[in-house]
Each structure stands twice: as C-alpha cells, then as structure tokens.
Amino acid sequence: xxxxxxxxxxxxxxxxxxxxxxxxxxxxxxxxxxxxxxxxxxxxxxxxxxxxxxxxxxxxxxxxxxxxxxxxxxxxxxxxxxxxxxxxxxxxxxxxxxxxxxxxxxxxxxxxxxxxxxxxxxxxxxxxxxxxxxxxxxxxxxxxxxxxxxxxxxxxxxxxxxxxxxxxxxxxxxxxxxxxxxxxxxxxxxxxxxxxxxxxxxxxxxxxxxxxxxxxxxxxxxxxxxxxxxxxxxxxxxxxxxxxxxxxxxxxxxxxxxxxxxxxxxxxxxxxxxxxxxxxxxxxxxxxxxxxxxxxxxxxxxxxxxxxxxxxxxxxxxxxxxxxxxxxxxxxxxxxxxxxxxxxxxxxxxxxxxxxxxxxxxxxxxxxxxxxxxxxxxxxxxxxxxxxxxxxxxxxxxxxxxxxxxxxxxxxxxxxxxxxxxxxxxxxxxxxxxxxxxxxxxxxxxxxxxxxxxxxxxxxxxxxxxxxxxxxxxxxxxxxxxxxxxxxxxxxxxxxxxxxxxxxxxxxxxxxxxxxxxxxxxxxxxxxxxxxxxxxxxxxxxxxxxxxxxxxxxxxxxxxxxxxxxxxxxxxxxxxxxxxxxxxxxxxxxxxxxxxxxxxxxxxxxxxxxxxxxxxxxxxxxxxxxxxxxxxxxxxxxxxxxxxxxx
Numbered sequence: 001x002x003x004x005x006x007x008x009x010x011x012x013x014x015x016x017x018x019x020x021x022x023x024x025x026x027x028x029x030x031x032x033x034x035x036x037x038x039x040x041x042x043x044x045x046x047x048x049x050x051x052x053x054x055x056x057x058x059x060x061x062x063x064x065x066x067x068x069x070x071x072x073x074x075x076x077x078x079x080x081x082x083x084x085x086x087x088x089x090x091x092x093x094x095x096x097x098x099x100x101x102x103x104x105x106x107x108x109x110x111x112x113x114x115x116x117x118x119x120x121x122x123x124x125x126x127x128x129x130x131x132x133x134x135x136x137x138x139x140x141x142x143x144x145x146x147x148x149x150x151x152x153x154x155x156x157x158x159x160x161x162x163x164x165x166x167x168x169x170x171x172x173x174x175x176x177x178x179x180x181x182x183x184x185x186x187x188x189x190x191x192x193x194x195x196x197x198x199x200x201x202x203x204x205x206x207x208x209x210x211x212x213x214x215x216x217x218x219x220x221x222x223x224x225x226x227x228x229x230x231x232x233x234x235x236x237x238x239x240x241x242x243x244x245x246x247x248x249x250x251x252x253x254x255x256x257x258x259x260x261x262x263x264x265x266x267x268x269x270x271x272x273x274x275x276x277x278x279x280x281x282x283x284x285x286x287x288x289x290x291x292x293x294x295x296x297x298x299x300x301x302x303x304x305x306x307x308x309x310x311x312x313x314x315x316x317x318x319x320x321x322x323x324x325x326x327x328x329x330x331x332x333x334x335x336x337x338x339x340x341x342x343x344x345x346x347x348x349x350x351x352x353x354x355x356x357x358x359x360x361x362x363x364x365x366x367x368x369x370x371x372x373x374x375x376x377x378x379x380x381x382x383x384x385x386x387x388x389x390x391x392x393x394x395x396x397x398x399x400x401x402x403x404x405x406x407x408x409x410x411x412x413x414x415x416x417x418x419x420x421x422x423x424x425x426x427x428x429x430x431x432x433x434x435x436x437x438x439x440x441x442x443x444x445x446x447x448x449x450x451x452x453x454x455x456x457x458x459x460x461x462x463x464x465x466x467x468x469x470x471x472x473x474x475x476x477x478x479x480x481x482x483x484x485x486x487x488x489x490x491x492x493x494x495x496x497x498x499x500x501x502x503x504x505x506x507x508x509x510x511x512x513x514x515x516x517x518x519x520x521x522x523x524x525x526x527x528x529x530x531x532x533x534x535x536x537x538x539x540x541x542x543x544x545x546x547x548x549x550x551x552x553x554x555x556x557x558x559x560x561x562x563x564x565x566x567x568x569x570x571x572x573x574x575x576x577x578x579x580x581x582x583x584x585x586x587x588x589x590x591x592x593x594x595x596x597x598x599x600x601x602x603x604x605x606x607x608x609x610x611x612x613x614x615x616x617x618x619x620x621x622x623x624x625x626x627x628x629x630x631x632x633x634x635x636x637x638x639x640x641x642x643x644x645x646x647x
Contacts (some may be wrong), residue, residue, distance in 0.1 A: 004198050005321040009044040010053065010065050011194065017061035018579040024053035024062055029269040030151060033398050035387075043400075045137060046353050048150035049195035050293045051301025052269055053490025064194045064301075068215060070205040074186045075110030082113035082181065084173050084203075086191030087121070088241040090319035091298040091312030092305055099319065100228035106190075106212075108221045109441065113181065113232040120173030121223055121239030122336060127166045127344055132288050137278060138287045144168040144242070146195035147293035148272060149348065157350030167344040176339050180392060192300025196484025208302025234335040237327060240320045242297065251353065259395070266294040286444070310437065317424070358397035365568065366393040374404075385406040406642035449476045495535040495617050497647055502532045502571070506562050509543040518557030526565040533647055538614045545611050546639050547573040553637065570620075571645060576638040581628035611639075618643050 004010040018039045025033050025040060032046035032165065033053065039063070042053065053062040074081050082105050091097070096102050099378040103114045124144060130141055141150055152159050167175070170189050178185060189196055189203045190212050197206040207318045216222070264287050266275035268384075272291045278284050294300050298312040305312065366390065372378055378389045384405040386392040395401035404410050452473040459466050503525045510521055543562075550560045558578035565572045590608055615622045627635050 004044065004065065006044045008065070009042060009047070010049050010198055011042050011044075011047055011062065012064070013039055013041050013311075014061050014063055015039065017059045019059055019061070021058075022055045022383070023058075024384035025401075025405075026382065027052040027056045027103060027269065029273055030155065031395065031400060035402050035405065043228060046154070048147045048154060048293070049198055049300060050147040050151075052196040052293075054194065054301045062416060063571070064208075065197060066211060067188075067197065067205045067207045068218075069186055070208060070249060071109070071211075071215065074188060074204055078187060079184050080112045080181065081110070081186040081188065082115060082524050083109075083111045083188045083190055084115050084117050084120075084170065084176055084177065086170070086189070086193075087116060087118040087236070087242060087302070087320075088192050088303070088312075088316065089190075089209065090315045092192065093303060094311070094315055095632075096223055098228060100218070100230055101223050101226055103215060103231055104226040104229040105221050105223065107229055109219060110227060111188070111214055113177075113185075114229070115173065115232050115234070116236050116240065116244060117170050117173045117191070117237035118236035119165075119234045119335070120171070120176060121169035121242045122168055122332075122345065123172050123176070124169045124343070125239060126336075126340060127184070131164055131166070135292070136161075139284065140164055141279075142288075143346065143348070144291045146193065147197040148291045149199075150195065150294070151272075152276065153351045154635045156280055156353045157354075159276065159280060160348050160350050162279075163348050165346050167346050168199065169239065171200055171202045171346070172342070172344050175342050178338065179342065181235070192297050192302040193296075194301050208300075209302050210302055213304060220495040233331075235327065237324065237329075237332050237334060238564060240323055241316070263290050265290045265292075269293065283396075285466045290565070341543045347508045355398045355400075358394055362397045363393045365389065366396045366403065366478065370378060371412065372402050379408060383408065387633065406518050426629055445476055445480050447479065450604065453474055459522045495538060495614075495647075497533045498536055499531050500534050500536055500539075501530045502527065502534075502564055502573075503530050505534075505539070505634070506543065506564070506573075507538065509540060509547060512544060513547055513551065515551050515560075516557070519551055520559045521556055521558060522561050524561060524563040526563070527571065528566065532571050532643070532645065534618065534643065542611045542614050542641070543575070545572075545608065549608070550575060550577035550637070551581065551582075553577050555579075558636070566645075567647060570642045573641045574638055575641075576636060578634055578636040581635045582624070582626040582637050583628055584626075587624065587626075610630055615641055615643070620644065 017105045018294060020038055020040060022040070025031070025035075029050060030046055030048045032043045032048070034039050034043055035041075040053075042062070049064075051064065054064060073332070085106070089102065095104050100595045106114045109187065114179050121144075128142060134407050139162050141148070141159070141162050141164060145167060146168065149163060152163060170191070174187055174189075177187060186204045187202070188207060190209065192209055194208065196203075199206075264275065266272045266285065266289065272293060275284070275289055275291060279289065295309065296313075298316060299309060313587070330638065360382065367373070370389070370393070380388045384392045384401070384407065386395060386401070386405075389406070392401055392406060396403055452469055455469045456466070456473055459469060503523065506523055513521075515521070547560060547562075554560070554577055561574075563572075563574040565574070565575070612622060620641055623640045623642075624637065625640070626637040629635070
C-alpha cells in the first residue's frame with residue numbers, strides 16, 4: 001500500500017488553482033489547512049483524509065492521490081485479482097439499472113472476481129452487537145469510519161481506548177476473501193471514501209467511485225456493450241445498509257436514542273465533533289456512539305453524485321430490499337458460520353497531533369494587531385474559516401493562519417492601501433516632472449534673482465521702483481524654494497538608516513526653529529530604549545516641516561508638543577499643537593502637492609507631501625487628528641508617525 005508523507009501526500013493542493021476563499025479552512029474539522037504564499041496548503045501530518053476540502057473546493061484546487069496506475073498494475077499481474085466494492089455503489093451508479101451490468105463492467109477492466117464489501121459489514125455488525133450488549137456500563141465508539149479513527153487518535157488520544165477494537169467492514173472482507181480465494185489474491189477496494197486509501201495494508205490498492213468511473217472511461221467500457229455478471233460469493237445480507245445514516249443500527253436491530261444500550265448516531269463534521277467533545281467532557285456517560293465524518297457514506301468525497309442525498313438513500317433502500325428478497329438465506333447463514341470465527345480484532349494507538357494552546361499574551365497580541373481591542377470588535381463572522389476571532393488568533397499563533405484572513409481587518413488595510421496608492425500616484429507624478437521643471441526653471445530663476453538683488457543694492461530705498469524690485473526678488477526666491485521642494489520628489493526611493501538617539505535628535509530639531517515668545521515647546525519621552533534606526537537627514541525634514549506648520553497654526557500663542565512612545569513593533573513620534581486646527585473637509589487634500597491653507601507667499605504646499613513620502617519610505621504610517629471647534633475641547637492638530645523598529 002502507498003505510504004503517505006509530506007512529500008507524497010494523500011490530499012493536496014493543485015498549485016495555482018487555489019483562489020484563497022477559505023472555504024476549505026472552514027470545512028476542515030481538523031484545521032489541517034495552512035495559508036502559504038497565497039495557497040491553502042494541506043498539512044499532511046494533521047490531515048484526517050476526510051475529503052471535506054475536496055468536496056467544497058469549487059476550483060478543483062483540492063484533490064487526492066490517484067490509485068488508477070496501481071490498479072492497472074494489479075489487473076495485468078499474473079496473480080488473480082478481485083475488486084471489493086462498497087454497497088454505496090447503488091447511490092453512485094444511478095444510471096445503471098441492473099447491478100449485474102456494473103459487475104460486468106468491473107470484470108471488463110481485468111478483475112477476475114468482484115464482491116460486495118457488505119458481507120464484511122454483516123460480520124462486523126455481529127461483533128458490534130456483542131460489544132453493545134456486553135458493555136452497557138461503558139461508552140463505545142464504532143470504528144468503521146477511518147476519518148473518525150484518525151480524528152480521535154490525532155486530536156482526542158485520551159478516547160482511543162473507547163474505539164471498538166473491531167476491523168472495518170472493508171478490512172473484514174479482505175480477510176474473508178483471502179481465506180476463500182487464497183493469500184496470493186490481489187485485492188482492490190472501491191468506495192466513496194478517500195481515507196480508506198490510508199486505512200490499513202489489507203488492500204493492494206484503494207480507489208474511489210470517481211476513479212472507477214475514470215477507469216471505465218480510459219478503457220472505453222460502457223453499460224450497453226457489457227455482458228452482465230453477478231457478484232462472486234460470499235453474498236451479503238443487511239450489511240448493505242451500512243452506507244446510510246443509522247445503517248449499522250438496522251444491521252443489528254438497535255434503536256437510536258439516549259437510553260441504556262442504545263446507540264447515539266452523529267454524522268457530519270459539526271455533529272461528530274460535538275458528540276466527541278460531549279463524551280470527553282463526561283456528558284455522555286455509558287453511551288455507544290456511531291460516528292461518521294460524512295453525512296453517511298453516500299455523501300463521501302469519492303462520490304461523483306453530490307447533493308442528491310434523498311435520492312441516494314432511496315436507491316440504497318431499493319437495492320437492499322431487492323437484494324434481501326432474492327437472498328438465499330440458508331447459504332448466507334452457512335457463510336456467516338464459516339467466517340464468523342475469523343479474528344476481526346483490531347488495535348489502535350494514540351498519535352497525538354495536538355498543538356499546545358498559545359499563551360494568552362500571544363493571543364492578545366494577535367487580536368490587537370487585527371484591531372480586536374474592544375468587545376464590539378469581535379464580530380465572530382466566520383469569514384476567515386474559523387468560528388471566532390479568538391480561534392483565528394490562536395491559529396495565527398500556531399502558524400496555521402494569517403491575520404489577513406480576517407475580513408474586517410483586511411478591508412481596513414485595503415482602505416489604507418487605497419489611500420496610500422492614491423497618494424503614491426500623486427508623488428510619482430511629481431517625481432517624473434520635477435527634474436524637468438528644475439532644469440527649465442533653475443537657470444532663469446538664478447538670473448532673475450541675481451539681477452534683482454544687484455538692482456536692489458544699487459537703487460536707493462527712496463526710489464519709487466525700490467519696492468517693485470524688492471517684490472521681484474522675494475517672488476523669485478519663493479519660486480526657487482518651490483523648485484527645491486520639487487527636487488525632493490525626484491530623489492531615489494531609498495533611506496540611509498543610521499542608529500539615532502531619538503530624544504536628542506528631537507531636541508536638535510528645535511534649534512533651527514524660529515518661534516515667537518508666546519509659543520512653548522515640550523518634549524515627552526516615553527521610550528524605554530532611545531536608540532532607533534532612521535535616515536537622520538530625511539527625518540529632520542519631516543520634523544522641521546511639522547514643527548514649522550505647528551508654530552504657524554498658533555498665531556495667538558500655544559504649545560508645541562512632541563511625544564515619543566512605543567509598543568511591541570513600532571515607535572511613535574506625535575507632533576501636536578494647540579492652534580486653530582484643520583477643517584475636516586481638508587483632510588483628503590492635506591498631503592496633495594501644492595495644496596496649502598496658508599496665505600499667499602506663506603507656503604508652497606509641498607511640505608506635507610514631502611513628509612508623507614519620507615514616512616512611507618521608512619515603511620511607516622502617518623495619522624492626523626484635528627479639532628477646530630472649541631466647544632469640543634482644545635483646538636489644534638496632531639500628526640502621529642509610526643515607524644517599525646526593525647526596518
């Protein structure tokens with residue numbers, strides 16, 4: 001039997017087809033799917049092979065190991081070969097009216113024999129009945145669903161001893177046919193289950209009904225060209241009910257309920273997990289559980305006929321009724337007596353795959369990163385594939401998920417990114433034209449400045465044209481400053497990082513400020529470590545621009561405050577003033593080149609766009625808060641810059 005490993009997985013992702021919709025994450029009961037490089041990858045060591053991800057993936061990005069090549073090798077080998085088919089075939093091959101046609105098609109592939117697994121189910125049912133009758137004062141979990149067995153051994157290893165130590169119907173049938181047809185017989189199992197491929201070495205190959213259909217297609221085998229053939233013995237009885245809900249109970253005449261000696265059934269990823277958790281928590285004492293990972297085997301991932309549950313149940317029921325009506329009861333009883341002494345004992349071992357729950361501080365850190373700081377932030381919308389925001393945070397800590405899987409968090413980031421892109425486009429455009437503008441204007445501006453300065457020096461102040469010359473000189477200087485600002489956008493998008501003592505750096509920025517006496521300056525330092533990595537030259541431009549703007553906004557006096565703070569990953573520089581504030585309608589324009597609220601000749605509108613560009617080159621963020629209404633509190637503006645500590 002094929003050995004499944006991380007290098008040779010049973011269930012895996014087809015590269016490039018995954019659209020990262022998180023549906024598979026949501027449907028995986030074992031949380032065995034990790035988002036890696038934009039693809040939802042299956043973690044083989046955690047996978048229970050239930051195949052839920054295969055069923056729900058609309059893009060076909062989830063698939064499983066194909067055993068078709070193995071089957072070809074078996075039917076062409078010198079050994080006799082047999083295909084044991086699960087009784088759920090009646091729900092799969094609905095287009096075939098007579099089961100004998102299907103048997104004939106299977107033999108046309110090259111198999112010497114074809115039998116039903118359901119005779120093995122008859123034998124297993126007898127073993128279960130003994131266990132249920134003899135162990136009324138304890139709990140028991142049926143073990144015929146390999147995905148359930150995987151889930152318990154991997155994630156609830158303390159319950160392993162409660163698994164019924166009985167072979168599955170398929171494993172039982174393998175032992176029967178080996179005894180009847182010889183140990184050299186090559187056996188292939190066909191059914192609706194992916195997990196069967198890794199259940200046990202009882203079979204030489206395991207294929208799904210989907211693969212069986214593919215074999216028919218490859219070998220041009222069609223129902224209208226086939227000679228009908230019956231199943232090879234031994235033939236089954238009520239065991240054919242196994243694929244449907246409560247099929248086991250029908251086989252052993254047990255009722256479903258919560259009374260003594262009765263069996264609780266739970267099918268599907270949500271219900272079986274709930275039943276296991278309630279059993280583990282002591283809420284289901286002395287109860288027997290029949291658990292199926294799918295909603296009955298007729299809903300297995302190896303089926304091609306999906307979403308026809310009632311029709312499939314009806315087909316199974318009709319097939320079994322017809323089968324029992326024609327059953328040679330005496331021969332069946334004789335076969336049961338002949339093979340019931342075969343040992344169907346089975347052993348289970350814990351294979352603990354649980355990941356330790358992360359520390360609450362780690363979880364809170366991730367929640368804070370995703371903006372989950374207040375009760376109202378915990379939407380628990382499930383869009384990420386996890387039931388709650390905390391479950392997602394735990395998965396992030398366990399390196400099974402990413403914060404970006406949180407839809408509200410991602411939308412907020414996209415909103416920020418959209419604004420950043422808009423601003424970047426503006427800055428990029430400015431960068432493209434600035435070099436040309438500088439080239440065209442610098443020379444004539446230099447000449448105008450030179451000659452206007454000479455004229456101003458030579459003309460007496462009493463001369464009537466002195467003031468005109470003075471205005472020409474001032475405006476030429478202003479144009480020169482505008483061109484100088486534009487040149488900042490033409491610079492390369494690189495920063496030269498240098499370890500800097502930030503409080504001392506801030507103090508130094510104050511030395512170049514020209515401030516009136518009615519403006520006070522204060523520095524609030526809350527850093528535990530004053531050393532940070534920045535580009536000092538560029539960051540000085542940021543500070544001087546913000547500080548100058550703050551002073552200009554406080555014509556009546558006030559306080560300029562610079563607060564230094566930090567959290568785990570970033571340090572913050574907050575420049576605040578108690579000036580007039582910025583009207584809310586100007587917020588969208590504040591970083592737009594040439595936009596300014598200052599009077600004529602008092603501003604170029606390039607300072608804040610330059611600040612924005614430098615902060616972004618430091619991979620940082622800049623946020624603004626402002627108040628213009630004294631009734632709402634102190635007026636003024638605050639620019640908060642957040643820079644990553646590890647650039």
